[in-house]
Amino acid sequence: MKRNRVFNYLLLVSIVAIGFSLIATGVFSQPEKKVISLPKPVLKGKVSIEETIARRRTIRRFTSEPLSLSQLSQLLFAAQGITEPIRGKRAAPSAGALYPLEVYIVVGKGGVSGLSAGIYHYLVKNHSLELKMKGDFRRKISASALYQRWVATAPVIFVIAADYSRTTKKYKDRGIRYVHIEVGHCGENIALQAVGLGLGAGFVGAFWDGKLASSLALGKNEVPLYIIPVGHPK
Numbered sequence: 001m002k003r004n005r006v007f008n009y010l011l012l013v014s015i016v017a018i019g020f021s022l023i024a025t026g027v028f029s030q031p032e033k034k035v036i037s038l039p040k041p042v043l044k045g046k047v048s049i050e051e052t053i054a055r056r057r058t059i060r061r062f063t064s065e066p067l068s069l070s071q072l073s074q075l076l077f078a079a080q081g082i083t084e085p086i087r088g089k090r091a092a093p094s095a096g097a098l099y100p101l102e103v104y105i106v107v108g109k110g111g112v113s114g115l116s117a118g119i120y121h122y123l124v125k126n127h128s129l130e131l132k133m134k135g136d137f138r139r140k141i142s143a144s145a146l147y148q149r150w151v152a153t154a155p156v157i158f159v160i161a162a163d164y165s166r167t168t169k170k171y172k173d174r175g176i177r178y179v180h181i182e183v184g185h186c187g188e189n190i191a192l193q194a195v196g197l198g199l200g201a202g203f204v205g206a207f208w209d210g211k212l213a214s215s216l217a218l219g220k221n222e223v224p225l226y227i228i229p230v231g232h233p234k
Contacts, residue, residue: 036115036129039070041077045196052195059200060150062231067112067155071197072105075230076122076129078193079103079158079186090124092185095178100166101186104159104216105129109136111155111231119216132217144212145204145227154202154229159212160186161222183225190228200233 080103081091090099103122107115117136120129141159142152151157160183167175187203194201204227212224 034131035123036120036131038073038076038127038129041074041081041127042070047196049192052192055195056191057200058202059231059233060202060229061234062154062200062229063234064110064155065232066110067199067231069112069114071199072112072115072156073127074197075158075190075193075199076103076105077127078189079160080122080124081127082124088125092182092189094182095167095175096170098166098170099124100162100164100179101182102161102163102219102222103186104132104161104218106137106141106157106159106216108138108152108155108157137215140215141212141227144215145207148204148206150202151204151227151229154231156230158190158226158228158230159216159224160226160228161213161216161218161224163219163221164223165221180225187226187228190230194230198232199230202229203227204229 078091080099080101083089083091087097089097092101094100105120105122107117107120109117111117115129116131116134118134119132119137121132122128123130138152138154138157141157142148142150145151162179162183164176164179167179169175171178191201191203207224207227209224212227213222216224218224
């Protein structure tokens, strides 16, 4: 019996030692975080709003330089970030403050410093990202956008989707128009913020809705409305 206990103890020690060795060599690694906190957005920039309006252009050629996590944070804040915490008011105006929009980003390999390639959902309430799928999906998004190749060259692709029911439950059919107005506000915020950060943005409305929704694994009631590739202008 004593010999069996000694054997079991040595076996346990060996298993633990092997486990630590595998972790150290990367064979077993900790699972990637599903929710990534974003840097706090800056509320005062170096470029005036007048200058960003004058310099804004549609950009379709990007360098391979990645965005920083701070730049991505600022773009997301401009799109749908909370600007009035007490009542939850956001950066883009929304009819009845019903906020039907959802922002997704498709990050390419090496697209954002310190962030793995994948599809992420912007969590507005705590200004963070939720990893939905890991991998570089830019070509799938490009294919959904009628195979426009330039879309896949951007380090980050924003996709704005909407749940119409959040607005139409109050405004009925008129709410559809309000959602379309709102997505325009959101897109322009991204465009102007990109200029302020020394970045450029392109704009895509031509895509297969079903194919894009499937590529992003959107929710049942979510409809994609806008594709906005962002990166450093070439």
